[in-house]
Amino acid sequence: xxxxxxxxxxxxENRRRILRLLARKPCYVTExxxxxxxxxxxVIDHLRKLEEAGLVESQVDDxxxxxxxxxxxxxxxxxxxxxxxxxKSAYPASADLDLTRCQHVSIRIKQDREDEVSDxxxxxxELKDLERELSLAQxxxxxxxxxxxxxxxxxVGDGHERLYADVLASLADGNRTVSALATSLDAPxxxxxxxxxxLREQDVVEQNGGEWYIVD
Numbered sequence: 001x002x003x004x005x006x007x008x009x010x011x012x013e014n015r016r017r018i019l020r021l022l023a024r025k026p027c028y029v030t031e032x033x034x035x036x037x038x039x040x041x042x043v044i045d046h047l048r049k050l051e052e053a054g055l056v057e058s059q060v061d062d063x064x065x066x067x068x069x070x071x072x073x074x075x076x077x078x079x080x081x082x083x084x085x086x087x088k089s090a091y092p093a094s095a096d097l098d099l100t101r102c103q104h105v106s107i108r109i110k111q112d113r114e115d116e117v118s119d120x121x122x123x124x125x126e127l128k129d130l131e132r133e134l135s136l137a138q139x140x141x142x143x144x145x146x147x148x149x150x151x152x153x154x155x156v157g158d159g160h161e162r163l164y165a166d167v168l169a170s171l172a173d174g175n176r177t178v179s180a181l182a183t184s185l186d187a188p189x190x191x192x193x194x195x196x197x198x199l200r201e202q203d204v205v206e207q208n209g210g211e212w213y214i215v216d
Contacts (some may be wrong), residue, residue, distance in 0.1 A: 003087035006076055009053045014038055015046050019070070022056060026069035081146055163187065167195050168204070168214060176211035 010016055017036045021027055029047070033040045047068055050056040057071045077088040099107055107130070152165040163185070170184045178196065182189040196212055199205040205212050 003076060003078075006053065006074075007078075007087060009049060009055065010076075012046070014042070015050060018043070018046055018050065019055065022068060022070050026059075026067045028065055028067045032068070079142075081142065163191070163195055164199065167192060167199070171205065171212060171214050176213070178212075181212070 010019075014036055018032055021032060021035050027035070029040050029043050032038075032047075033043045036043070038046075047056060047058075051058065051068075054071055055074070056068050058066050058068050060066050079086050079088075099105070149162065149165045149169075152168060166185050167181060170181050173184070175181045175184050178189050178193050181187075181196075182192045185192065196205060196207075200207065203215055206215050207213075
């Protein structure tokens with residue numbers, strides 16, 4: 001699902017409260033209404049929007065009563081700093097990802113034994129601890145990113161032209177042409193071209209055959 005649309009859906013406090021409740025257990029409309037203190041009609045409207053977004057699903061029990069539950073595991077990441085703003089599109093959680101491809105992360109992989117309640121309970125706690133550690137690591141990485149971007153901007157600009165740092169980072173990522181740089185930075189090509197010319201005057205970058213490179 002598009003991250004912008006998901007943010008719009010989650011911007012409503014009552015919809016967030018509904019999702020918190022459904023994350024604990026499936027519920028009927030009347031249960032949700034009583035829990036959040038909102039009329040059943042309003043709850044139905046919120047549930048309709050959540051269903052349309054693919055966040056919740058409904059089923060009918062033996063008494064033909066409709067109840068709702070969370071549809072799937074999703075994760076949404078929002079980045080906001082003096083250098084960047086963006087949101088990664090929601091993506092489903094997966095226990096089958098190949099973590100051996102991660103060059104900078106080392107995680108001990110354990111196999112869960114089926115039907116061993118005590119083992120699974122212990123594994124659940126380990127994964128919760130890992131989730132907290134990863135959250136701390138993300139905060140550390142974000143802080144280091146901001147620090148390096150600040151220092152890079154200071155080194156090549158006046159401390160305020162953060163676009164200089166972004167252009168250099170994009171060059172280091174393999175974007176060589178003005179068009180490719182502008183696309184990766186979501187910036188106008190003339191603006192990127194002006195930054196490159198300024199950096200060339202400072203002997204920070206050079207052009208070769210229509211492509212730009214950081215001077216070694």
